[in-house]
Amino acid sequence: MQSVFDQGPPPPCPAPFNMAAYVLSRAKELGDKPALQVVGAEPDILSYGALYDRVTAVAGGLKALGLSEGDRVLFRLGNTPDFPVAYLACIWVGLVPIPASSQLTAFEATEIARQTNPALVLHQVGVSLPDHPAPVLASLPVAEPALPVLGDPNRLAYIIFTSGTSGRPSGVRHAHRAIWARRMMWDGWYSLTEQDRVLHAGAFNWTYTLGTGLMDPWSAGATALIPASGIPSEALGGLVAEHQASIFAAAPGVYRQILKSPLPQMPNLRHGLSAGESLPHAIRRKWAEATGTDIHEALGMSECSTFISGSPSAPAAPNTSGRPQDGRRIAVLHDGQPVAPDTPGLLAIHRDDPGLMLGYLDSDLPSGDWFITADTVSMSAQGDVTYLGRNDDMMNAGGYRVSPLEVEAAFSQSLGITGCAATAVEIKADTQVIALFYTADALIDEAVLRAHAQTLLARYKQPRLYIHRDTLPKGGNGKLNRRLLRDAFEALDD
Missing domain, CATH: 3.40.50.12780 (ANL, N-terminal domain)
Incomplete structure (x- = not known):
């Protein structure tokens, strides 16, 4: 069958x-x-x-x-x-x-x-x-x-x-x-x-x-x-x-x-x-x-x-x-x-x-x-x-499908950001928001990041969390491992 x-x-x-x-x-x-x-x-x-x-x-x-x-x-x-x-x-x-x-x-x-x-x-x-x-x-x-x-x-x-x-x-x-x-x-x-x-x-x-x-x-x-x-x-x-x-x-x-x-x-x-x-x-x-x-x-x-x-x-x-x-x-x-x-x-x-x-x-x-x-x-x-889930990294924001690549493209090589990865993270039971993990020489004022997002992204695509990291995890093929970022964040949040 x-x-x-x-x-x-x-x-x-x-x-x-x-x-x-x-x-x-x-x-x-x-x-x-x-x-x-x-x-x-x-x-x-x-x-x-x-x-x-x-x-x-x-x-x-x-x-x-x-x-x-x-x-x-x-x-x-x-x-x-x-x-x-x-x-x-x-x-x-x-x-x-x-x-x-x-x-x-x-x-x-x-x-x-x-x-x-x-x-x-x-x-x-x-x-x-x-x-x-x-x-x-x-x-x-x-x-x-x-x-x-x-x-x-x-x-x-x-x-x-x-x-x-x-x-x-x-x-x-x-x-x-x-x-x-x-x-x-x-x-x-x-x-x-x-x-x-x-x-x-x-x-x-x-x-x-x-x-x-x-x-x-x-x-x-x-x-x-x-x-x-x-x-x-x-x-x-x-x-x-x-x-x-x-x-x-x-x-x-x-x-x-x-x-x-x-x-x-x-x-x-x-x-x-x-x-x-x-x-x-x-x-x-x-x-x-x-x-x-x-x-x-x-x-x-x-x-x-x-x-x-x-x-x-x-x-x-x-x-x-x-x-x-x-x-x-x-x-x-x-x-x-x-x-x-x-x-x-x-x-x-x-x-x-x-x-x-x-x-x-x-x-x-x-x-x-x-x-x-x-x-x-x-x-x-x-x-x-x-x-059972999606086979890619698509995010869901209030019922809208959002590509992490679209969010990342809005921040890439701007404001001193050297690398970034967007993913949906669970902040409490059954509630997810878009988070942007980024690398930069120094922590960037969140108000600056939010203002930048407002000029390039519809509100439902804008990250709700901005998280500075020293490095972003990548797999053996050099691709971003967004799942690892999400899992590590949610594990800390627990």
Whole structure:
């Protein structure tokens, strides 16, 4: 027996197809039903009818600018409803949005612009701008509503960026069909219905929010609830109760913050969702004790979103991340071959998965039947997947994947630093932060290091600890041994 999970392909994506038109396919029918409510501030409700009108008017405005199908549009937009509206409007008329985080510094935004060469930048005050010649619009354009551009579901729809092992952000190209593939999550993770009110703890401009908190609820005809900008994590439990949320989604760190305070009764809550990093068992248990509901975890990646999960109808077995969602074809490989059940190996996704990316920015999928990830897992004969860690040194900061090479590059050969290594360290049970270990002739003022990080790195990439070392450990091949640094630090901390 081999570690391959295959229960047959999902229903094929319709053709011709447009991702945005699919998301809003029921908007006119649903009319005055709330599609989006910004909670925690003055009431701000957008009905399905108003969402449709807004998206199609902005789509018309973009088309009137004379842009060509396939042109790329870089987002430098803040945490407002304009973000998902612009996202759908671009896709509606065949443009390719690049929904980059508003937290990126000008340096980081410039690198993304250099890689993608956008034809337009959409900008809001207070968000960094790239050094790039593309025209900048300070508000979303509107004009007569445009018709959606239908076509091959395999054509490029949008580009997202993830921290790659190369030390620079990696662009991931996704097809229009990616939204159709997300239907496998509706039963396999969410248990999503039209009657649900889904409160996602993230900002509009986080890809986890964009998919789980907005696109999927709208595709199903549910109501999306998003906290207003600046709402602290501690207030989210009250918002779940006040706004009768039936599903709550967040990263594990948010659950940790919420549980620091007593929670109100949440009579409408059916369950929570977690993704972005591994969910500690202690948080799952405390949430269940406090709310009487479960948290269902999902495992995924920017290249294929989430594809392994537990759900209300099929909870994950203890100490596992769940099972492959129906319609997925998953394998655990070693040297390219499936391993025996319960044997560690690299998690792989079949190249025919409709949710799998088209490729990275300048390359298509590698040859072969499987796209092999850097996640080490084992899979039981029943398909239960146990996450064992990453096969590289990628860090996780509040649900964001961060490459240590990207952090190290920001400090290398500056401020008198002669060498540095970034790694995530555990500072207390189930809490990790990014630490930068560095060598220099003398200890560097931490305020100087923090100020330097703020100019080059988004906040979630910035180290929280700066530790001076006389030397940095290296292996026999001359490569940094980040694991040894982490283990030595945590041993001292104990």
